[in-house]
Amino acid sequence: MFTQYRLYRLLVATGVMILVVVIGLAISSIQVRANQYQQAANPTDLVAQGQQIFRFDTFGDEAFWGDQLRLHQAIEGSNFTGGVGPGLSPANALSLGLKVDVEALPQSLQTALQAGQVDLNDPANTLALIKLNSVVGVTGFFNTDGSLKSVGIQCALCHSTVDNSFAAGIGRRLDGWANRDLDIGAIINLAPNLDPFATVLGVPVDTVKTVLTSWGPGKFDAELILDGQNHPTLIPPAFGLAGVNMHTWTGFGSIPYWNAFVAVLEMHGQGNFFDPRLNDAARFPVATANRFFDVRSPGPDLVTPKLAALHAYQLSLVAPDPPAGSFNPSAAAAGQIIFNGKGTCASCHQPPLFTEPGWNMHSPAEIGIDAIQANRSPEMAYRTAPLKGLWTHTKGGFYHDGRFATLLDVVNHYDTTFTLGLTSTEKANLVEYLMSLGGSSTGLPSIPVFLPIITR
Numbered sequence: 001m002f003t004q005y006r007l008y009r010l011l012v013a014t015g016v017m018i019l020v021v022v023i024g025l026a027i028s029s030i031q032v033r034a035n036q037y038q039q040a041a042n043p044t045d046l047v048a049q050g051q052q053i054f055r056f057d058t059f060g061d062e063a064f065w066g067d068q069l070r071l072h073q074a075i076e077g078s079n080f081t082g083g084v085g086p087g088l089s090p091a092n093a094l095s096l097g098l099k100v101d102v103e104a105l106p107q108s109l110q111t112a113l114q115a116g117q118v119d120l121n122d123p124a125n126t127l128a129l130i131k132l133n134s135v136v137g138v139t140g141f142f143n144t145d146g147s148l149k150s151v152g153i154q155c156a157l158c159h160s161t162v163d164n165s166f167a168a169g170i171g172r173r174l175d176g177w178a179n180r181d182l183d184i185g186a187i188i189n190l191a192p193n194l195d196p197f198a199t200v201l202g203v204p205v206d207t208v209k210t211v212l213t214s215w216g217p218g219k220f221d222a223e224l225i226l227d228g229q230n231h232p233t234l235i236p237p238a239f240g241l242a243g244v245n246m247h248t249w250t251g252f253g254s255i256p257y258w259n260a261f262v263a264v265l266e267m268h269g270q271g272n273f274f275d276p277r278l279n280d281a282a283r284f285p286v287a288t289a290n291r292f293f294d295v296r297s298p299g300p301d302l303v304t305p306k307l308a309a310l311h312a313y314q315l316s317l318v319a320p321d322p323p324a325g326s327f328n329p330s331a332a333a334a335g336q337i338i339f340n341g342k343g344t345c346a347s348c349h350q351p352p353l354f355t356e357p358g359w360n361m362h363s364p365a366e367i368g369i370d371a372i373q374a375n376r377s378p379e380m381a382y383r384t385a386p387l388k389g390l391w392t393h394t395k396g397g398f399y400h401d402g403r404f405a406t407l408l409d410v411v412n413h414y415d416t417t418f419t420l421g422l423t424s425t426e427k428a429n430l431v432e433y434l435m436s437l438g439g440s441s442t443g444l445p446s447i448p449v450f451l452p453i454i455t456r
Contacts, residue, residue, distance in 0.1 A: 050313025059269025066150025087123025271303025
């Protein structure tokens with residue numbers, strides 16, 4: 001016979017059990033949701049996805065480079081069905097700055113290349129390399145007979161190179177490095193149909209060809225399709241950008257902004273892009289006439305869903321450290337003191353970012369140069385370029401247009417502009433320090449140094 005006390009104990013025990021079950025189910029539910037979130041936002045997965053996008057995603061731009069410009073026809077040549085002209089041989093492709101990923105080549109082909117058994121003057125071998133996904137930044141779409149149906153490009157075309165470990169232009173990928181050998185204008189000029197460019201710019205095809213020819217290796221004019229002017233700039237690196245605000249030489253926007261801009265307007269991918277600042281007929285007549293300030297893809301948006309992963313991968317690209325023996329350590333140590341002190345470099349190139357934290361933009365007058373390129377951008381200013389990895393992109397000169405052939409020329413410019421009074425030894429040491437900067441560099445002085453702040 002249940003007593004009142006025994007009934008009470010039973011009810012308490014039952015309640016505790018129910019409470020334990022409820023808590024357990026709640027914890028389990030929370031854990032499941034947490035695991036789902038972790039899987040969805042796993043930074044490692046996001047970076048891996050971004051690498052694939054950076055290296056291999058065309059964003060559907062083959063509809064432009066292949067279907068409209070018919071660039072693939074010039075690559076394969078008249079020996080293939082539908083091809084035109086002599087074709088692009090591997091030797092010619094390398095001379096135009098295109099790179100080959102050796103890790104995509106089967107060992108048998110590597111052996112044949114080393115033995116000189118591959119005809120590098122035969123365009124058919126270029127097609128074979130493209131089919132192996134070994135031509136950095138280029139994807140081919142093939143017919144069943146082996147001819148090219150179309151061709152597309154990726155981010156890696158301009159912002160990757162190789163380490164030349166196998167041969168000149170052939171080696172392991174170096175993502176984020178500026179390809180200063182790439183002659184973009186000459187490559188586009190191979191296309192049989194340049195009418196799409198002529199129509200957008202409102203000029204004859206011959207004018208388009210003249211403009212493209214004027215660029216030369218390592219240069220590209222991203223603003224040409226905005227204002228119709230021709231002032232090509234050097235391809236910048238895409239590494240060492242973590243923590244950096246504005247991107248590109250003239251600070252159009254952040255990294256994701258520029259990725260969207262390039263993917264849609266420059267690569268001609270299938271996606272959406274919006275920037276009302278470009279709806280200015282006086283400053284950006286071409287962009288305004290063609291509504292480049294508000295692009296809406298007629299089909300699926302192949303760009304926007306990929307921007308987060310692409311951004312994550314680019315942020316993971318650390319500036320490479322210079323090779324041992326490439327600079328004088330003792331001179332660099334002395335140059336660091338100049339950088340943080342008398343040279344006033346750290347006033348703008350603030351360690352460890354080596355650009356300003358925040359609004360890293362300056363007027364042309366503040367840095368003592370003309371406003372030609374700055375005025376082509378919405379902000380009408382120049383960005384303080386991050387300095388890590390300078391040693392990787394000395395080819396083509398320095399500043400946005402390569403106007404200074406050497407780093408010493410840059411130092412001399414600032415010495416004169418700001419009346420710094422640097423000695424020749426101090427200048428030389430400062431150059432050594434600049435050449436020493438890599439991903440592991442903090443740039444922090446080993447002893448307290450007064451950082452004079454100047455308005456530039």
